[in-house]
Amino acid sequence: MTSELRELYQQIILDHNRAPRNFREVEGANRVAQGYNPLCGDKLQVSLRVDDASVIEDIGFQGSGCAISKAAASLMTEAVKGKTTKQAEDLFEDFHRMVTDAGDEPDSKKLGKLAAFSGVKQFPARVKCASLSWHTLRAAIENVAVPISTE
Numbered sequence: 001m002t003s004e005l006r007e008l009y010q011q012i013i014l015d016h017n018r019a020p021r022n023f024r025e026v027e028g029a030n031r032v033a034q035g036y037n038p039l040c041g042d043k044l045q046v047s048l049r050v051d052d053a054s055v056i057e058d059i060g061f062q063g064s065g066c067a068i069s070k071a072a073a074s075l076m077t078e079a080v081k082g083k084t085t086k087q088a089e090d091l092f093e094d095f096h097r098m099v100t101d102a103g104d105e106p107d108s109k110k111l112g113k114l115a116a117f118s119g120v121k122q123f124p125a126r127v128k129c130a131s132l133s134w135h136t137l138r139a140a141i142e143n144v145a146v147p148i149s150t151e
């Protein structure tokens with residue numbers, strides 16, 4: 001990674017931490033889940049409104065956590081809004097591959113701004129912070145009633 005790219009990625013994360021997008025509860029949400037990362041103390045709630053065609057019409061998150069978890073949740077909501085739940089889960093697969101560096105190269109074109117978290121794989125303790133909102137999103141899509149934990 002070039003230092004320019006690293007700088008850009010850092011800016012994206014700082015920006016989304018300072019001004020998180022979709023930081024609210026979704027009106028008329030029909031999918032909600034809570035996620036907890038005990039390793040760091042990140043606690044999130046993700047709410048969605050999914051229409052009959054499985055399209056995520058609206059999504060928001062609330063909670064508290066470190067800069068990485070907040071920025072990741074903010075970018076996650078932007079990335080999946082307007083997508084189908086299946087597309088959102090596919091994107092999670094790619095994101096997860098990128099931050100854990102497991103298996104094939106992730107599709108960087110598909111990841112877009114989410115690539116800002118590609119450096120996280122060098123910090124194993126941070127991987128859970130970066131992926132908490134995604135795990136919570138998946139729990140919400142699958143209507144898991146109990147809070148999920150990264151442990």
Ligand code: ZN
Pocket residue numbers: 037040041042065066067068069128129
């Ligand atoms: Zn964290």
